[in-house]
Amino acid sequence: MPPQLSNQIKSIQGVRLPGKSFTWDVQLDHSKKKPTVASVTPHASEVTESPLLLPALTHPHIHLDKAFIHSAPEYADLLPSTGSFQEALSSTTKAKQRFNHADIIRRGEWLLAESVASGVTAMRAFVEVDHTVQFTCLQAAIVLKDQWAQSCNIQIVCFAQDPIFSSDHGEQNLELLQNALSEYDQIDVIGTTPYVETDTEAAKRNIEWAIDNALRLNKHVDFHLDYNLDPNKEPLIWHVLDTLKARNWTSHSSKRIMIGHCSRLTLLPENEWARLAAEIHNHNLPVTFVGLPTSDVYMAAAPGDSAQDRARGTLQILHLIRKHNLDAAMGVNNVGNSFTPWGSPDPLSLACLGVGIYQAGSQADAELLYECVSTRARAAIGLESQEGLCVRDGWVPDFLLVRNRDETGCGLVRPRSTVADVVWTPPGVMNRDVVLGGRLKVSPACDNDNLYHFA
Structure with missing residues (x-):
């Protein structure tokens, strides 16, 4: 059966974006028929171990x-x-x-x-x-x-x-x-x-x-x-x-x-x-x-x-x-x-x-390969075009957030902070949070620790 989805997400706070310094907040707009990204603004303070937000x-x-x-x-x-x-x-x-x-x-x-x-x-x-x-x-x-x-x-x-x-x-x-x-x-x-x-x-x-x-x-x-x-x-x-x-x-x-x-x-x-x-x-x-x-x-x-x-x-x-x-x-x-x-x-x-x-094997190669299974693939089947990998105002809020959770049971986590990290050694499902149309796919690994703000 389809997964359970959360309530509407108002904002995703303190995330890293490809090629950007610092951390960012992504505000979502659910007032229209299709939800969109309303704004992308700097987070108030730097967050350690923040997830990487990428196009779905x-x-x-x-x-x-x-x-x-x-x-x-x-x-x-x-x-x-x-x-x-x-x-x-x-x-x-x-x-x-x-x-x-x-x-x-x-x-x-x-x-x-x-x-x-x-x-x-x-x-x-x-x-x-x-x-x-x-x-x-x-x-x-x-x-x-x-x-x-x-x-x-x-x-x-x-x-x-x-x-x-x-x-x-x-x-x-x-x-x-x-x-x-x-x-x-x-x-x-x-x-x-x-x-x-x-x-x-x-x-x-x-x-x-x-x-x-x-x-x-x-x-x-x-x-x-x-x-x-x-x-x-x-x-x-x-x-x-x-x-x-x-x-x-x-x-x-x-x-x-x-x-x-x-x-x-x-x-x-x-x-x-x-x-x-x-x-x-x-x-x-x-x-x-x-x-x-x-x-x-x-x-x-x-x-x-x-x-x-x-x-x-x-x-x-x-x-x-x-x-x-x-x-x-x-x-x-x-x-x-x-x-x-x-x-x-x-x-x-x-x-x-x-x-x-x-x-x-370069970082630029990894970014283009990611586009080929995300934004380029989406445009190829006739859906809305979203250029690049860095979220912008007006985007459809379908995202993959790469988290840093311990998958080994050893109390150790190797962070993935760049697109190249994600492509070269893809994270397991436990470290993938999926946002679909502005709602979070609920899974046992999900924690709503100040990252997601819901309506």
Whole structure:
């Protein structure tokens, strides 16, 4: 069930802010429909061991219906034996044949509980619609979206994991998607996987269908795209951009386009990245790339079976931002299933992984990695834009406060006073206080010791 929340917080007193000296008080305004930060002012006196206040975390790309399949005993016979992509597709198809409403609610709540406890207050959640599950996953997601609304903003993606313009069930899958989009106004995003189509022409039709329907229905679009490391395969990103330009997306929609995985693009030379960035900038296309390194380093292998073919590829997110000024973020993608049997729903662990993946060890790197799982990720899914990491007037009061509580039982505490401290060695949940819409998530670790002032 969703966590208990406190009364409205009037102010949070004596906190540290990234890059700022001294300690600060954050006043909240609850007089309007949505609470906001009213002011950020210096605290009256310096506070020792004060917590670090940061923007809350965001899942820009996570699969709700497939979460923690490996943790549910009814799927015990479907655990990986080879770890291949084809095995993951096959075993997940078999798992989907057993999905039911109660099962998806249970595993979905596992995901939500661990995510919110980590500091996640918004997520883009993929749920599949096809001939196997029909509307079962979508209907469960709608229930969770409503039940957890005060704790997490759940943005639902009506997702076509299976082909819609090829294969024996393509026509049926397409009809179900169209019916879902007509019947359920809780859907926020249209998502497809063009690379699962049997040929390039069908993949391009898939892309065009998603963009055309998103324009017609005023939805965001989210593509799983170019998930391979085969230099002989044509990258489909160019067709996405060409279609957006041909449909004059920017003039007709304020919604965004998310592009996930794209491991094939790691093979592009620098001049091709420059050309791609120029296409996006020159036509003002609201495109964001989301790196999914937990899945990509596990699953996205180059063709072949030899040890030399075991190279991995994942988007160089920090390089895309700094070198090419592209919008980019990082997402968890899958947890606890055959596509990604390792890792947790904690975005901070993902930012920590990015330090090694991108060889990004400076404090500035750590701050950018944190943005990629917080403010940049939030803007990428179309929520309000909050630049940087230092809270300002007008911000939505969704925060992660890093505390200094003894987690060891040894009477010792190693403080984390900077963003780099938090990214390099993420604190446990006991040292994460989560503020959601101006209310504190109540947990056994919470103490209301003059830090929070409630209405």
